Amino acid sequence: MQIPLLFGPYGGGALAHAERLADYGVNAVWFHGFDADAFEACRRHNLAACVEFKTFRANFDERPELIPIGVDGQPIRYGRLVQGVCLSQEEFLEEVETALVEGVRTFQPTGIWLDYLTYAGWFETPAPDLQESCFCPSCIAEFCQATGIDADTPQAILAHHRDAWTRHKCERIAAFARHYGAIIRAHLPGCVVGAYMCPWRPDEFDGALRRIFAQDYSLLAPAIDVFTPLIYARKSGRAADWGRAFLESARDFVPADRHIQLILDVLDFPDSLEHVAASREPSWGIQLFGGASIFAEPDAARIFAAAVERMRAALGGP
Ligand SMILES: [Zn+2]
Structure with missing residues (x-):
């Protein structure tokens, strides 16, 4: 199966700016659960709707x-x-499974990311x-x-x-x-x-x-299909190039035929994203956690767009 290359914010709040997201390289939005309003906003603005599905958290x-x-x-x-x-x-x-079955029967997301x-x-x-x-x-x-x-x-x-x-x-x-x-x-x-x-390499924290x-x-x-480590650098006490370092060492432990798509934290924007865009090993698309605020600011949004362009070029695509 061809895995689409998706770039965009995580968080349904970004859909408040849905009409201008595509201008800044966004083609997908990730949101929590099977949210009917979010699906509808994505449909109207031709954005790939991606669900974060909560498994083992209560x-x-x-x-x-x-x-x-x-x-x-x-x-x-x-x-x-x-x-x-x-x-x-x-x-x-059983509750988790019922929620998943109901969701996939009702909606047609582009992707579902299993969380927790x-x-x-x-x-x-x-x-x-x-x-x-x-x-x-x-x-x-x-x-x-x-x-x-x-x-x-x-x-x-x-x-x-x-x-x-x-x-x-x-x-x-x-x-x-x-x-x-x-x-x-x-x-x-x-x-x-x-x-x-979990964004740690297998050898960190004693395995x-x-x-x-x-x-x-x-x-x-x-x-x-797609592994998405949570690269929240500041929260984790890591440097802004953590995502890049992860990508450049990940093939030691992530099977070669599986994609790695980082989720970055808006608190680390734009440094973390710019490091990732410069990585020798590209991220297969990007999610930006809490990214709504970026798209309210044209200057910040242009930085996002430039990074997407660079990543697309590195992946050999349009
Ligand atoms: Zn037990």
Whole structure:
């Protein structure tokens, strides 16, 4: 399948400027959920409608049963940005699936980006609080059943079966990716399936990409057309060239036949975007988180347009 080259803001707020987005190189808008108004605005202005679909994220204050269990047998510590849930919560998983099925039956998005497709944690910070999870009895039983390993405590698992535990978590996430991808493709054969990713290389934070978030690019690749790491440099305490550095090293761990499309943060604009536009390894399109404000300012919007032009040229396209 040919994956379209898409550039634009993330956030339905940008559609307030829908009539002038195309003047600045924008051909797509990403927005949260299956939002009928956003679909209609995209249709009217000939913009590709792309959905960010929330998978494993919930308000833990309202749904405490979803909080994963940590190595001490207690619910994990969490902050405002936490994503991931206990994946043995069938009722919640049914809610997610129902929302996806309803969405793909009702709308025809150009793409659907699966968000929060991870085990629990949060990464938009320079000093992440990384905790192993989920060690609830059901998740431990699932591990034992899937692997044939006999271990009943977090301590036994981490002491003797750490690699198998990590692998099992990654396979569990990848199985959900396949399942959701299959639902999308069954209803919308041409729809791009994307995934938002923890933006860390596999070797950072002692392997936390797989060990904590259970995101394994190779295992996810069969289900995912476009990988979108969240390159929020300032929030993460990184330099403005982080996105470029990611792109230029990503082929060490992202399968060659899969596209990488960064999402950049408007707080890092324009430096981060300009670095990405100069990358030796181009990003397959770009999303700009919170980008609405850029398109209210012609000077800023022109910077975006120039970067898009440069990236299109680097990709050999029009
Ligand atoms: Zn669990």
